[in-house]
Amino acid sequence: MTGEKQSGDTGRYFDLWARDYNQAFQETGTKGNRLQQAVNTLFRRKTFRLRMQQLAEILHGMDLKDKDVLDVGCGSGQVSFLVAGQCRSVLGLDISENMIRICRENLEKLGIPGNVQFRVSDCFNDPLPSADVVLCIAVIEYYRDMPGFIRKLCVSARETLILCDAKRIWWRTWLRKALSLARGFQVFYHDAGRIKEEAAKVGMRCERDEALHSFRTFVFRRDA
Ligand SMILES: C[S@@+](CC[C@H](N)C(=O)[O-])C[C@H]1O[C@@H](n2cnc3c(N)ncnc32)[C@H](O)[C@@H]1O
Secondary structure, three states, X not given: OOHHHHHHHHHHHHHHOHHHHHHOOOOOOOOOOHHHHHHHHHHHHHHHHHHHHHHHHHHHOOOOOOOEEEEEOOOOOHXXXXXXXXXXXXXXXEOOHHHHHHHHHXXXXXXXXXXXXXXXXXXXXXXXXXXXXXXXXXOHHHOOOHXXXXXHHHHHEEEEEEEEEEOOOHHHHHHHHHHHHHHOOOOOOOOHHHHHHHHHHOOEEEEEEEEEOOEEEEEEEXXX
């Protein structure tokens, strides 16, 4: 299966359910598609809460005031908003037009200052702009060619890459497999050691590797 097919299938899935995805960042008050609400309850809500807390802790420990940040596969923009107040600029890219539409609506609703931009882009197949800090949260799990994607992300990161990947939990793995088969996209579970090896090949050292709940977060820094 080609990268174009994987990005097309994944993009279509997220495009269709972008609003339901965005709702999983709220603790209560969900409405919409029944299956997606079950997905929010089973897979997303707790993961998102813990992941956002962990990312906030990592990002707040960094001095980003002169830094440009790139959020690869930004979804509905929540991670971009988390970092926006702290850095010089944020560019969020996503393959899904509906996700980018929601990012822009959220941007207006939240009254975030003017240093955040969102654009539609296929980050797996198209060239990636460079940035001081690259964030790639919950995206590589949709791609078989992890080495190629990791190399691309590392090349784009001038200083730091923060990456979140899915962790294998047997019941979630099976349920996600069933969902992905039914909805025509794929999920891949990558080996943490191999991710670090690939990053090391392009000069990025793993400074932090922490598994929590259903995900694993890595912080890579460019070797001096
Ligand atoms: C699980 S969501 C994660 C969103 C966001 N990073 C977050 O933490 O909420 C995965 C996102 O990656 C996007 N995506 C998948 N493949 C992509 C690609 N090739 N280029 C850009 N975005 C992509 C999807 O459209 C979706 O919005």
